[in-house]
Amino acid sequence: MIPASGGLQVAADIYGTEGPLVVLQHGGGQTRHAWKGAGQKLAEAGYLAVSLDARGHGDSDWAPDGDYSNDALVEDLVAVVDSFEQRPILVGASMGGGTSLTAVGEGRVDAAALVLVDTAPRIEAGGVRKIRDFMGQAPDGFSSLEEVADAIANYQPHRKRPRTLDGLAKNVRLWPDGRYRWHWDPEFMRRKRSLKDRVPRQEEAARNVDCPSLLVRGGLSDVLSEEGAQAYLELVPHSEYANVGEAAHMVAGDRNDIFVAAVLDFLGKIAAPS
Structure with a gap:
């Protein structure tokens, strides 16, 4: 740190x-x-x-x-x-x-x-909106890493889907409720940007x-x-x-x-x- x-x-x-x-x-x-x-x-x-x-x-x-x-x-x-x-x-x-x-x-x-x-x-603006929509999806989290992989694949269809899901663990956090959420503070998305x-x-x-x-x-x-x-x-x-x-x-x-x-x-x- x-x-x-x-x-x-x-x-x-x-x-x-x-x-x-x-x-x-x-x-x-x-x-x-x-x-x-x-x-x-x-x-x-x-x-x-x-x-x-x-x-x-x-x-x-x-x-x-x-x-x-x-x-x-x-x-x-x-x-x-x-x-x-x-x-x-x-x-x-x-x-x-x-x-x-x-x-x-x-x-x-x-x-x-x-x-x-x-x-x-x-x-x-359109590209930025697409990013914000992606980041704002599933506020209640994902039930599995497979769901996370699906979300990323839908956002980046030009990329090959990873063979394993191990790398996705760096992009999400497993919360006490057993749900996976993106690896950032939710407050980051609540701040308005112009x-x-x-x-x-x-x-x-x-x-x-x-x-x-x-x-x-x-x-x-x-x-x-x-x-x-x-x-x-x-x-x-x-x-x-x-x-x-x-x-x-x-x-x-x-x-x-x-x-x-x-x-x-x-x-x-x-x-x-x-």
């Missing part, structure tokens, strides 16, 4: 023992385990990769006041980065990307580089990004459109861009091989291990 803000602690997995620091932040409703494959590959390439459970997710503390705002997530990131003694490379998917962009663009974190994964200031209010702040943050940047989009994504990606590149003209054609919103989960190759190619130019 790593100290975060407000007295909370966040869970983390660390891959590697030395090298440039890469902080991996997952999307809403995910856990740090979403980065396992990427973390291992980064460590093999000589980086020190740290994947975090956001507050209220996975094994991290839940916020007693239910504060899961972008500001709270940024404060947590600042606290985590301060516990390491080097400038971080921030890699954030979806919600984690929004946190990273705000932290860099508003001068809260002095990042060596910024990698956004299928997120940008302008994202698609895309309209989000855009101006994120765009202003993007204009202020002066570190090397890479935007990775899933070619099948219904969250970040090609238009949204190009709008980010206009705001951050020095940013590099990679389109992973066979991936949807969860790029690293869909095509981790292509995703990691793009990230390592980018980092090799600006933050190669010594």
Whole structure:
């Protein structure tokens, strides 16, 4: 566990023992385990990769006041980065990307580089709604891991169904009533979020990004459109861009091989291990 803000602690997995620091932040409703494959590959390439459970997710503390705002997530990131003694490379998917962009663009974190994964200031309301609908289903939980697998398969029909259900145990918690519920604080879903209010702040943050940047989009994504990606590149003209054609919103989960190759190619130019 790593100290975060407000007295909370966040869970983390660390891959590697030395090298440039890469902080991996997952999307809403995910856990740090979403980065396992990427973390291992980064460590093999000589980086020190740290994947975090956001507050209220996975094994991290839940916020007693239910504060899961972008500001709270940024404060947590600042606290985590301060516990390491080097400038971080921030890699954030979806919600984690929004946190990273705000932290860099508003001068809260002095990042060596910024990698956004299928997120940008302008994202698609329909895709976001689909995610929220998925996360909001079965508030009373699931009776079995098979039901959990069915729900995930319906949400991600382009992915092959896993042969075993063992990995699903990291995405849910078994409650005392014998029901499986998603691995996040229910209060996270109760907080209202406005895309309209989000855009101006994120765009202003993007204009202020002066570190090397890479935007990775899933070619099948219904969250970040090609238009949204190009709008980010206009705001951050020095940013590099990679389109992973066979991936949807969860790029690293869909095509981790292509995703990691793009990230390592980018980092090799600006933050190669010594």
